[in-house]
Amino acid sequence: MPSSTSPSSSTSSTESSRQPRRLPRVAVQAAKKASEAWAEVPYKERQALVAKFADSIDLIKEDLAVLLTKEQGKPLQLPHVGIGKAIQFLQGYSQLPDPEEVIEDKPGRRVVTRYVPLGVAVGTVPWNFPVFLGAAKIGPALIAGNAFILKPSLFTPYCDLKLAELALKYFPAGVVQALSGNDDLGPWLTAHPGVNKISFTGSRATGKKVLQSAAGNLKRVTLKLGGNDPAIVCSDVNVKEVAPKLAMAALANSDQLCIAVKRIYVHESIYDDVLETLASTVKSLPVGDGLESTTVMGPVQNHLQFDRVKSLLADIQSHGLKLVAGSTSPSDAGKGYFITPTVVDNPPDASRIVVEEPFGPVFPILKWKDEDEVLRRANGNPMPRFGPQTWRRQRG
Numbered sequence: 403m404p405s406s407t408s409p410s411s412s413t414s415s416t417e418s419s420r421q422p423r424r425l426p427r428v429a430v431q432a433a434k435k436a437s438e439a440w441a442e443v444p445y446k447e448r449q450a451l452v453a454k455f456a457d458s459i460d461l462i463k464e465d466l467a468v469l470l471t472k473e474q475g476k477p478l479q480l481p482h483v484g485i486g487k488a489i490q491f492l493q494g495y496s497q498l499p500d501p502e503e504v505i506e507d508k509p510g511r512r513v514v515t516r517y518v519p520l521g522v523a524v525g526t527v528p529w530n531f532p533v534f535l536g537a538a539k540i541g542p543a544l545i546a547g548n549a550f551i552l553k554p555s556l557f558t559p560y561c562d563l564k565l566a567e568l569a570l571k572y573f574p575a576g577v578v579q580a581l582s583g584n585d586d587l588g589p590w591l592t593a594h595p596g597v598n599k600i601s602f603t604g605s606r607a608t609g610k611k612v613l614q615s616a617a618g619n620l621k622r623v624t625l626k627l628g629g630n631d632p633a634i635v636c637s638d639v640n641v642k643e644v645a646p647k648l649a650m651a652a653l654a655n656s657d658q659l660c661i662a663v664k665r666i667y668v669h670e671s672i673y674d675d676v677l678e679t680l681a682s683t684v685k686s687l688p689v690g691d692g693l694e695s696t697t698v699m700g701p702v703q704n705h706l707q708f709d710r711v712k713s714l715l716a717d718i719q720s721h722g723l724k725l726v727a728g729s730t731s732p733s734d735a736g737k738g739y740f741i742t743p744t745v746v747d748n749p750p751d752a753s754r755i756v757v758e759e760p761f762g763p764v765f766p767i768l769k770w771k772d773e774d775e776v777l778r779r780a781n782g783n784p785m786p787r788f789g790p791q792t793w794r795r796q797r798g
Contacts, residue, residue: 407557409475409701410691410738426587429551429579430596433522436576437549441519448545449496451572456492458568459485459537466564470533471692473558475700475739476655478692481533488537495541519547520622521598524591526612527562528604529555529703530658536562539601540569540578548599552580553588557704588612595619602626606785628759630664630785634776635676636794637669644793645679651791652765653687653743656699658707661789665756667770667780677747677767681726684743691738701739702762708732708739711762714755715744718764723749728764751779759785 407413440448459466467481474481506513525539536552543550554562559582566580581587588608592600592615602612603626616623633648652663668676692700702708712732719730728744746755746766755766770776780790 407704408472408738409703410693410740426581426583426590426594429581430522430591430594432576433549433551433579434596436574437519437521437547440544440549440574440577441547443547445500445545445547448547449498452492452541452544453496455540455569455572456489456496456537458571459492459533459565460489462564462568463489466533466561468693469564470558470561471700473560474529474532474692475703476692477697477700478695480655480692484531484534488534491534491538492541495545498545517546521548522551522596523548523599523601524551524553524597526553526588526591526600526602526604527555529557530655532558532561533565535603536565539603540565543599543601544573544577549577550579551591551597552578553591554580554582556582556584589615592616592621593618597621600624626660628761628785629660629788630757630759630783631661631787631789631791632780632783633663633666633791633793634770634780635666635668635672636792637671638795639672639793640795641672641675641679645676646683648676648793649680649683649687653684653699653763656702656741656763657765658703658761663765663789663791664759665766665768665780665783667768667776670769670771673748673767673769677726677745680767681745684727684745687743689740689742699743699763702741703739705739707761708741711741711760711764714758714760714762714764715741717754718744718746718749721749721753723747723753723755726767751782757783 463485466485467478470481471478501517503515505515523543527536532554540550540552552562552566563580563582566578569578591597592612599622600612600616601624602609606627609625609627613623633651635644648666654662687698688696689699690697702711715730715732724747726745726747728742732741741763744764748769749755749766755764
C-alpha cells in the first residue's frame with residue numbers, strides 16, 4: 403500500500419488506501435454517468451460551485467499548508483503561496499465569460515461557436531506542487547462540464563485527497579473523484595476507453611508513455627513536462643543586488659520547479675564577483691525541516707529524486723568539476739533527503755549538470771563573452787525552456 407513519507411525525516415506516516423483493482427473501473431463508470439448530467443448544468447452554475455470550492459480551500463488554508471509541508475518538505479511560507487495561487491486560479495476560472503460566440507446572425511442564418519464537454523477527464527498531479535496543480539486541473543475541467551478523476555502522486559497523496567474531500571460537498575456524486583495508487587494506476591487510466599481527456603504534469607519520460615498509451619483511443623492529451631531554463635547575466639548588473647536573487651531563482655523549492663533556473667551564464671567581466679557573492683549567499687541559506695521558522699530550503703522530496711541528485715553529484719566528483727559552495731557528499735538518507743545547496747564553477751557545456759534537469763539544489767555558473775555565443779549555448783539545450791531569464795540594468 404502506498405504511504406506518504408516525510409522527506410525531512412524519511413519516516414512514513416499513516417498509509418493512504420490503495421484502491422482495489424475493481425475501483426478504478428468503478429470510478430470511470432461513475433464519472434461517465436455523472437458527466438452526462440453535469441454537462442447539462444448551466445455554465446454559470448458550474449462556475450458558482452467552483453467558486454464555493456475555492457472558498458472552502460481558503461477556510462482550511464493554514465492546516466492545508468502544514469499538511470503540504472509535512473508531505474512535500476518545502477518551507478512553510480511556500481505552501482501558503484502555492485495554496486493562495488490555487489484559490490486565485492479557481493476564482494479566476496469562475497469569472498471567465500461563457501466562451502460561446504455568435505459568428506453570424508442574419509435573418510435565416512445564425513452561426514454560433516459553442517464548446518461542448520468531452521466527458522471524463524483525468525488529471526495526474528506531481529509531487530512538487532500537488533495543491534496548486536491539482537486545483538489548476540480540477541477547475542477548468544469542471545467548468546467546461548466534464549467529470550474529473552484526480553490521480554495524486556504516490557509521494558504526496560494526502561493533499562490532493564483533501565481537495566477531493568472538499569469537492570464532495572459541492573459537486574454531485576461522481577463529478578469529482580480521487581484515486582491513489584502505485585505506478586500501475588496511471589497507465590490503467592490513460593489506456594481506459596472511458597477516459598476522454600488526460601492532463602499530465604511530470605517527467606518527460608513518463609509523458610512519452612502517457613502519449614503512447616492515450617494514442618490507442620485517440621484521447622486528447624495535455625502534457626506539462628520538465629525543462630532546463632537558463633539565466634543570462636549581463637555585464638552592467640548590480641552584482642550585490644542580483645546575485646542573491648539568482649540564488650533563489652535557482653533554489654526555490656530546492657529547485658524542484660519546472661521554471662526554476664537550472665544554469666546561469668555570467669559575463670566574464672563580472673564572473674568572479676558574481677560567483678563569490680552567489681556562493682556566499684548559497685552557503686548562508688538555512689536548510690532544514692520546512693516546519694521550522696528559520697528554514698529557507700527544505701529537503702528533496704523523495705528517495706528516487708534523492709538518488710538522482712546523488713548520481714549528478716557523483717558525476718561532478720568523477721569529472722573533477724570545481725565547487726564553490728556545497729558538497730558532493732549528501733546527507734544520510736535515513737535522516738531526511740537533504741542535499742547541501744551546491745554551485746559548480748564553469749563546467750563544460752557537455753556536463754550532465756548543464757545538459758540535464760537536476761530537480762535538486764545543484765546548479766552551474768558558466769562564463770560567457772560574446773552575445774551570439776551565449777545565446778547559442780543557452781538555446782542549444784535540447785530540453786524545453788519555460789522561464790528563461792536575462793538580467794541587465796534597466797534602461798529608460
